[in-house]
Amino acid sequence: MRIVSLAGGIGGARFLRGLKAAAPGSDITVIGNTGDDITLFGLRVCPDLDTVMYTLGGGIDEEQGWGRVGESHVVKEELAAYGMEPQWFGLGDRDFATHIVRSQMLAAGYPLSQVTQALCDRWQPGVRLLPMSDDRTETHVVISDENGRRAVHFQEWWVRLRASVPAEQISLVGADEAVPAPGVLEAIGAADVVILPPSNPVVSIGTILQIPGIRAAVEDKTVVGVSPIIGGAPVRGMADACLTAIGVETSAQAVLELYGSRLVDGWLVAEEDKGVALDGVTVEARPLLMNSPEATRDIAAAALALAHTLRA
Amino acid sequence: MRIVSLAGGIGGARFLRGLKAAAPGSDITVIGNTGDDITLFGLRVCPDLDTVMYTLGGGIDEEQGWGRVGESHVVKEELAAYGMEPQWFGLGDRDFATHIVRSQMLAAGYPLSQVTQALCDRWQPGVRLLPMSDDRTETHVVISDENGRRAVHFQEWWVRLRASVPAEQISLVGADEAVPAPGVLEAIGAADVVILPPSNPVVSIGTILQIPGIRAAVEDKTVVGVSPIIGGAPVRGMADACLTAIGVETSAQAVLELYGSRLVDGWLVAEEDKGVALDGVTVEARPLLMNSPEATRDIAAAALALAHTLRA
Numbered sequence: 001m002r003i004v005s006l007a008g009g010i011g012g013a014r015f016l017r018g019l020k021a022a023a024p025g026s027d028i029t030v031i032g033n034t035g036d037d038i039t040l041f042g043l044r045v046c047p048d049l050d051t052v053m054y055t056l057g058g059g060i061d062e063e064q065g066w067g068r069v070g071e072s073h074v075v076k077e078e079l080a081a082y083g084m085e086p087q088w089f090g091l092g093d094r095d096f097a098t099h100i101v102r103s104q105m106l107a108a109g110y111p112l113s114q115v116t117q118a119l120c121d122r123w124q125p126g127v128r129l130l131p132m133s134d135d136r137t138e139t140h141v142v143i144s145d146e147n148g149r150r151a152v153h154f155q156e157w158w159v160r161l162r163a164s165v166p167a168e169q170i171s172l173v174g175a176d177e178a179v180p181a182p183g184v185l186e187a188i189g190a191a192d193v194v195i196l197p198p199s200n201p202v203v204s205i206g207t208i209l210q211i212p213g214i215r216a217a218v219e220d221k222t223v224v225g226v227s228p229i230i231g232g233a234p235v236r237g238m239a240d241a242c243l244t245a246i247g248v249e250t251s252a253q254a255v256l257e258l259y260g261s262r263l264v265d266g267w268l269v270a271e272e273d274k275g276v277a278l279d280g281v282t283v284e285a286r287p288l289l290m291n292s293p294e295a296t297r298d299i300a301a302a303a304l305a306l307a308h309t310l311r312a
Numbered sequence: 313m314r315i316v317s318l319a320g321g322i323g324g325a326r327f328l329r330g331l332k333a334a335a336p337g338s339d340i341t342v343i344g345n346t347g348d349d350i351t352l353f354g355l356r357v358c359p360d361l362d363t364v365m366y367t368l369g370g371g372i373d374e375e376q377g378w379g380r381v382g383e384s385h386v387v388k389e390e391l392a393a394y395g396m397e398p399q400w401f402g403l404g405d406r407d408f409a410t411h412i413v414r415s416q417m418l419a420a421g422y423p424l425s426q427v428t429q430a431l432c433d434r435w436q437p438g439v440r441l442l443p444m445s446d447d448r449t450e451t452h453v454v455i456s457d458e459n460g461r462r463a464v465h466f467q468e469w470w471v472r473l474r475a476s477v478p479a480e481q482i483s484l485v486g487a488d489e490a491v492p493a494p495g496v497l498e499a500i501g502a503a504d505v506v507i508l509p510p511s512n513p514v515v516s517i518g519t520i521l522q523i524p525g526i527r528a529a530v531e532d533k534t535v536v537g538v539s540p541i542i543g544g545a546p547v548r549g550m551a552d553a554c555l556t557a558i559g560v561e562t563s564a565q566a567v568l569e570l571y572g573s574r575l576v577d578g579w580l581v582a583e584e585d586k587g588v589a590l591d592g593v594t595v596e597a598r599p600l601l602m603n604s605p606e607a608t609r610d611i612a613a614a615a616l617a618l619a620h621t622l623r624a
Binding site (some may be wrong): 041042043058072074075078080081083084093094095096098100101103104107118121244254 | 345353354355382386390391393394395396398405406408409410412413416419430431433571
């Protein structure tokens with residue numbers, strides 16, 4: 001079976017681990033969000049791609065959900081001793097090496113997709129990991145605080161401010177001119193099913209769908225999504241702050257409507273959300289908490305089973 | 313007293329520590345060799361400047377003579393896990409931070425002299441540390457080995473090959489077009505005395521003197537040099553391999569002749585080299601082993617005392 005999954009960071013990566021377990025032997029292509037990417041200390045950091053790569057490659061800090069297991073922070077402390085900013089973004093020493101390799105390859109002229117492939121040569125994530133685009137796009141968030149109304153990089157809002165200041169607007173700078181990375185449209189076109197994990201519907205899945213051509217390609221396929229909202233709250237992270245910013249309620253129903261029936265054919269919700277419904281979409285209620293590898297595998301298996309039914 | 317000292321790496325840095333102790337309250341400007349600089353993993357590494365900065369700033373690994381005390385090597389191991397080359401250059405995690413700061417500032421358009429000053433803001437070396445030039449120059453070494461006759465970067469010959477393959481030629485690529493960094497000629501012009509520490513006469517002091525304008529400026533001053541050769545062998549390092557490459561004998565006499573009487577006014581040699589002589593140069597024999605901070609301070613004091621006599 002040929003599966004394509006869009007993915008953000010922690011939630012997406014954990015779901016993908018379940019998907020691999022649920023569909024052994026399948027050909028899985030992951031299209032990763034790069035709107036969160038940021039240049040820190042002159043190095044290009046791709047948090048979502050790395051979280052997927054480390055999680056599927058066995059290098060993730062399981063407890064934290066991001067970054068490397070057994071991590072140390074000597075470089076970061078030294079940069080702070082030099083007075084370098086920002087100090088609010090947690091880069092570990094092992095992680096730094098990844099960014100150094102990436103930055104060197106980018107500077108040498110390799111596109112991000114080839115760089116990602118080179119990094120995955122080491123990690124062997126067991127999926128084909130593609131950035132949504134080789135073009136640089138960046139999610140910016142408009143906020144108002146003591147410094148006035150201004151746009152900040154997504155990471156500054158998300159990590160430094162912990163989304164505590166309301167987002168007035170969220171936009172993907174550079175989206176209009178970006179094109180999907182090589183292989184993205186081909187993988188979607190060849191897919192038997194496209195899965196939307198319970199990643200952030202605004203700044204992860206929503207971002208990927210903003211790259212011209214990707215949404216249309218996905219709409220042509222059998223698509224099953226897993227609700228990132230359970231009983232009115234995000235499973236993890238601060239998806240509510242992002243949904244509020246774009247005027248969408250934090251509910252499994254509202255996220256389904258946001259995606260729409262042109263995009264989604266099947267929708268998995270938690271049991272407490274079993275009333276969710278949308279014309280043209282098959283909704284199934286089941287446990288959605290990814291609180292163990294087995295539970296996560298079962299959720300992915302249910303998504304695939306639903307897709308199978310829909311294609312029949 | 314206004315003192316200018318040219319300097320290479322380990323030997324120069326240790327001598328400078330003695331010089332600071334011998335001349336408290338003096339205004340010391342150090343002109344550092346940058347011919348050894350190398351770009352590794354996309355980061356600009358300035359081994360000699362850093363060795364001086366760390367040594368005088370209290371951050372050096374005393375035993376090793378270079379690199380940071382209490383160093384770890386996580387980043388290097390991770391880069392090796394990605395298959396990145398070269399693996400023969402020992403960069404520690406603390407040291408990486410220095411190169412990250414430097415590279416980011418260089419990329420932002422700051423000249424190396426300003427970058428060095430910014431790094432020294434943290435280290436407070438107690439001297440004014442200037443790179444010989446803000447222009448990029450690189451010492452290349454012509455060797456013949458199983459891969460044929462070719463030029464390699466100085467560091468590849470020095471660190472990877474440990475100077476075990478004879479150097480057929482040593483040249484500073486880019487020297488002709490380089491200009492002294494801001495403040496270099498001014499500091500030499502204003503100096504009461506110029507000191508040449510027992511640094512490598514070919515690839516450290518010799519390199520600095522190749523930047524157009526520096527040699528002439530130094531020749532105008534009272535210059536005292538400390539022989540880097542004691543009884544036919546280098547005090548430290550592999551100066552003999554460098555001297556052989558340029559057809560100069562490894563002796564205190566030959567190095568003095570290499571510098572010449574136009575450049576040097578006073579020359580300190582070890583007691584076993586007391587026969588050394590050159591017209592127009594005052595030679596003094598005394599213990600030259602820098603085997604303790606006190607011994608090193610006394611050597612520097614002797615150099616300053618000789619300079620004082622020569623100026624009287």
